[in-house]
Each structure stands twice: as C-alpha cells, then as structure tokens.
Amino acid sequence: MIEVKALSKTFKFDKVALKERQKKKEAAQDPREDGAKFHAVRDVSFSCESGKVLGLLGPNGAGKTTTLRMLSTALQPTSGEILIDGEDVVAHPLVMRKKIGFLSGKTALYRRLSVRENVEYFGRLHGMQEDHLQSEIDRLFDILNINSFEHKKAEDLSTGMAQRANIARTVIHQPRVLILDEPTTGLDVVAAKIIMDFIESYRGSETSVIFSTHHLHEVEQLCDRVTVINEGIASFSGLIDEFRAHDESGNLYNAFLKLIDAA
Amino acid sequence: MWEIYKKEFIELIRDKKTLIFTIVMPTIVIPILIFGMMVFVHNVTQKNEKEILKYAIFNGEEIPAITTALNEHKKFKLVENIAFDDVKKAIKEKKIKFAIVLPEKGREGMDKGRQITIKLYYNNAAFANKVHKRVSELVKEISTPHKEMLFERYGIDSDLFAGLDEPIKLEKKSTADKREELGNRIGGLLPYLIILMCLTGAMYPALDLGVGEKERGTLETLLISPVPRSSIVMAKFLVIFTTSFLAVFLEVLSLLTMSILAGNVAAFVKVQEVLSVISMLDVSLVILMLIPVASIFASVLLAISIYARNFKEAQNYMSPMIMLTIVPIIVAILPGIELDWIMASIPLANVSLAIKEIVKGTIDYTMLGVIFASTVTVAGILLYMCTHWFNRETVLFRS
Numbered sequence: 268m269i270e271v272k273a274l275s276k277t278f279k280f281d282k283v284a285l286k287e288r289q290k291k292k293e294a295a296q297d298p299r300e301d302g303a304k305f306h307a308v309r310d311v312s313f314s315c316e317s318g319k320v321l322g323l324l325g326p327n328g329a330g331k332t333t334t335l336r337m338l339s340t341a342l343q344p345t346s347g348e349i350l351i352d353g354e355d356v357v358a359h360p361l362v363m364r365k366k367i368g369f370l371s372g373k374t375a376l377y378r379r380l381s382v383r384e385n386v387e388y389f390g391r392l393h394g395m396q397e398d399h400l401q402s403e404i405d406r407l408f409d410i411l412n413i414n415s416f417e418h419k420k421a422e423d424l425s426t427g428m429a430q431r432a433n434i435a436r437t438v439i440h441q442p443r444v445l446i447l448d449e450p451t452t453g454l455d456v457v458a459a460k461i462i463m464d465f466i467e468s469y470r471g472s473e474t475s476v477i478f479s480t481h482h483l484h485e486v487e488q489l490c491d492r493v494t495v496i497n498e499g500i501a502s503f504s505g506l507i508d509e510f511r512a513h514d515e516s517g518n519l520y521n522a523f524l525k526l527i528d529a530a
Numbered sequence: 531m532w533e534i535y536k537k538e539f540i541e542l543i544r545d546k547k548t549l550i551f552t553i554v555m556p557t558i559v560i561p562i563l564i565f566g567m568m569v570f571v572h573n574v575t576q577k578n579e580k581e582i583l584k585y586a587i588f589n590g591e592e593i594p595a596i597t598t599a600l601n602e603h604k605k606f607k608l609v610e611n612i613a614f615d616d617v618k619k620a621i622k623e624k625k626i627k628f629a630i631v632l633p634e635k636g637r638e639g640m641d642k643g644r645q646i647t648i649k650l651y652y653n654n655a656a657f658a659n660k661v662h663k664r665v666s667e668l669v670k671e672i673s674t675p676h677k678e679m680l681f682e683r684y685g686i687d688s689d690l691f692a693g694l695d696e697p698i699k700l701e702k703k704s705t706a707d708k709r710e711e712l713g714n715r716i717g718g719l720l721p722y723l724i725i726l727m728c729l730t731g732a733m734y735p736a737l738d739l740g741v742g743e744k745e746r747g748t749l750e751t752l753l754i755s756p757v758p759r760s761s762i763v764m765a766k767f768l769v770i771f772t773t774s775f776l777a778v779f780l781e782v783l784s785l786l787t788m789s790i791l792a793g794n795v796a797a798f799v800k801v802q803e804v805l806s807v808i809s810m811l812d813v814s815l816v817i818l819m820l821i822p823v824a825s826i827f828a829s830v831l832l833a834i835s836i837y838a839r840n841f842k843e844a845q846n847y848m849s850p851m852i853m854l855t856i857v858p859i860i861v862a863i864l865p866g867i868e869l870d871w872i873m874a875s876i877p878l879a880n881v882s883l884a885i886k887e888i889v890k891g892t893i894d895y896t897m898l899g900v901i902f903a904s905t906v907t908v909a910g911i912l913l914y915m916c917t918h919w920f921n922r923e924t925v926l927f928r929s
Contacts, residue, residue: 362756369754392533
C-alpha cells in the first residue's frame, strides 16, 4: 500500500528563467508562481491499496509528472510524506527504490544494449539473484510478447516494442508499487492493449499501481480510485464511482472537466 | 558500482564515435600523423641539402675564385640574364634560389688583406632553408686558404693573430649527457602529446555518460535504481578515466612500436637514441603521473557533462577546456622554464615539466612525489565536487 500525505514540491527559477517569465508576464497567469519560486505540487494527498489501481488525472502541466517523480524518488519533496507499507520513502530512498517500479517518458532504455541486456542490467542493480533474474525475464517476456525481439538493440525497436521492453525493465524486480506515467501515449491499439492487460494483471496482486493518463476509457477500464490534480492541487481523490458521480449522467469526461473547472 | 561500470563500458565500446576517439585516434591516426610529419621534415631537410641551387651573380669578375667555385660546384647552377633590380622577383618566382653580389674592387681589397663583404640575397622565410649554410661553406673554402696566404705574406703567426683578435676565448663544455640533450628536445613534445590525448580520450565518453544519458532519458532510469549516487558517479568517473588512460597508453604503445619498426629510418634515429636510454622505471613514472591527470579530466568533464542541458551546451563548455589544458603545457615547455617549487604547484604544468625531466633523466624524486600528491589531491577535490553536483536536483533535472 502506498500513502501520500500533504505532498508538496517547490522549484526555484534560475535567474535567466525568471527574467524570461517576467517578460512574458506568465507569473500573473499562474497562481503557482510566487516570485522566484514555483509551487509545482501543493499539499497533495491520496492512497492506493495493494492490488488496486489508481488513476492520476489532470491537464498538461498540472503537476502529475512531478508528483510521480517524487513517488519514484527521482525528486525529493519539499514537504509531505510518502509511505509504502508504512515505511517512509523520503527518509530511506535507497531501500525503498527496491519496492518501486517507475516508467515515464523520461525513463528510457539503453540504446546500445539489447532488450534482454537492459532488463538484466536493472535486475542486477536491484540485487536479484542470477537464476531468479533469468526465470523472471523469461516469464515477463512471455507475458509482454517480447521474445521475438529480445536480442534486438533498444535503438532498433519500434515505439510499441520499446514501451513493452521498458515495462519489463520497470517490473523486473517485482515492485510493491508500480508507477506508470502515461504508459500508452504514442502507442498503437495492439501495443496499448498489451500494456493495459498487463496493468490489469496486477489487480488483486500485492502490488499497488498508480498511472497517469489522458485517456478516460483507460480509467474506466482499470481504475479503482482516481486522483485529479489541477494547478498542483488535488481537486479530487476517491473511488471511481465517486469520481463518476460528479456528472449527473455518469460521464467520466464531463466529471473530469467539472473537477478542473473547465466545463 | 562495478555492474554500472561494466554496463557503461560495454555501451561505450559499442559506439563507433568512442572507438574512433579512444582506439583509432591514439593507435593509428596520431602516430601516423607524427610519423608522417617527422619523415616529411626529414625528407624536406635532405632535399634542401641535396638540391641544385640556381643562382645569379653580380660583379663576378671581382673575385674570380668565388665565381669559379660556384660555377664548378655540382650543386649550384648559374642563371644568366637576371638584372639586379629583378632579383627579388626572380627569387619569388623561383627562377633562382639566391643571388650573390660581390663588392666592387673586391679582389683588390682581398689582395691588400682587407675584409670584404659579399651580399647574399635569398628567401630567409622559406621552410628549412639551407641556402645560407651551403653558400657559407663554399665561401669558407676560399676564405680560409686566403687567410693563411695573408698570414704567410705578412709574417703573422696564426696563434698570435688569434690572441690579438680574441684575447680571451670562452669555450663551451656541456655537462649535459646525450640523454639530457636529446630529452630536452623530445621531452617537451611528449607531455603535449600525451596530456592532450588524455583529454581527448576522456571528452567523448564524458559527453556520452553525462549529458548523453540526460538527452536519451536513461539517466532518470538509473537514478531511481537502488544504487547510491556516489556509486553512480564513481562508476561513470572510472569509465571515463579508463578510456582516457587507455587512449594515452595505446598512443604511447603505438608510438614506441612505430619507432622500433621504423628501424633505420633516419628521421627516427634520434628518437631511438633517447628510447634506448630510458628505463622501464622512467616509463612507469610517466604512466604514474598520468593517473591523477586522467582523474582531473574525468571529474571535470563529467561535472560539465552532467551540468549541461544538452550535448551542444556541453560541447560549448568543454571547448575552453582544451585551451585551459594547452596553456599550462605550453608554458611548461617554453625555453628557460624549469621545474621549481612554484611550477610544481601549477596543475598540469607541473606534470608536463615532470614528464620532461623524467625523459631527460634529471627528475628530482622528492619533487615528483610532491607533484603526484598535489595532483591527486586536486583530482580528489574535483571528484568530490562532481559527486556533490550529481546530488543536486537543479543540476540533474536542469531544463
């Protein structure tokens, strides 16, 4: 189980960026800006139990990726808590990374290594025993239909193949929390289906899945819970049915638009 | 850490650019360039010595001995019908190599035992010019017997004349042995070659392992693995250090092999003479001095590479590094610069001078120890700063 409590992240603009923003007068338009500071995520709280799937929604630039990057330990929160099975992620990032699998547009594979070499490498970095690692790779490659291109170099893969390989890299160490940032973006229908089915396979397991998406049909299909982030603030966090209830007709698109005040 | 080191190394050697900069450049391109340049210079010098020099002579009748000597010499060829006013143009157009102007009443002056002046016009700016040397030798062949004839005519004792002409003569007696003398010439070039190769060998891998990873999106994948940042930095640093050191090692090995294979090629005789007196201990000391140098380059270049937003920005930051490296090396090989305690405190210049002294065989081992220790300290501080850099979000996720 993962619990996120009052999570905030503030960035400082460097002098050049600050001058540019002042020129463009962006500061006046964005409530998150405070002089030389930018409050990207403000007081966000949500939780996701093991075996459940949480969908993180929000418009572009809302703070979803920053939130997920904090959950993955790539970024350190300015304040707030992240707990996995009750253990503090921020206080013990090295230990907790073994429990986290993170995939985003910025977590790519090594181009000059084959798919298998990539997954082996990250398995070893997670301290997996060689026998266990190899059998886990074989199992994942079967599920994700990777066997046919496992010896191809990552630079020679199509977008769909690369994303499947990247998912294998993300889950090779059997994380307790799986964090996926827009995992189906840019994929064709077949590749997206494989990934959706794969996420669904975690339902009822010991793993909590958090994924961000702009596709509400994916939320409909997969999510038990939903958190909506807008301008760095969680405007909604609850069960999928509670989310749906924000629109009289139960339409997820309308509910989402109402929650971000864009309707 | 070693898992990361192994992976980074495998990835690097699968990259053609790295192979070119780390293996092909030091083992093939640079030695061939140096070998080619030495052979070229040697051949040009030989050619200039053997070349038949075309010349024009004015007032030739004044000193027939010189006119005849030039005419009869197989390596000089007279070109007639060149007016004195056209000499400069004729030399420029390569119709002649030089013009010689004998003084009016030259024979009369010589007969009376007076000193006469012959003017030699030639292009002094031309590369490896031997005109002055060759004409001087010919003039000396006439001047010396004439001087002896005058001594005899006027009953002058040659020893007495020498005493009158130069009462006190200073005779040079070099205490430098052959190694020191040759090492002084070649030892200056060696640090330039190997320290720059150290930098070149580190540059591309540093770009690839820092900003290259940022651009390809693999850095974040690595940062979320359960490996301490210090181990990531150390692994990347060691890979860059290895390639830098490997590049120099291969370059030195290739140069040595080429020198040996060159056999009796005249251009390499002096290099072989120096090599024959350099011991394995000296070679080991040179290699030892390069360890902290490669460490300095590896940490600075990795820090720059991590800081940069993109490949282009990193290259812009790295370009001044070449200048910053060349200046202390050049200062160190300037004539008159010796290894003293002040020079020993200037990074890179100290190593450059130390390598020169090692090749010359005149190194002060106490000073060598101090240089090694101080360079290791500088490298350590830079590595620490690089690790500190690597822990800063504002650097890692700078956009």
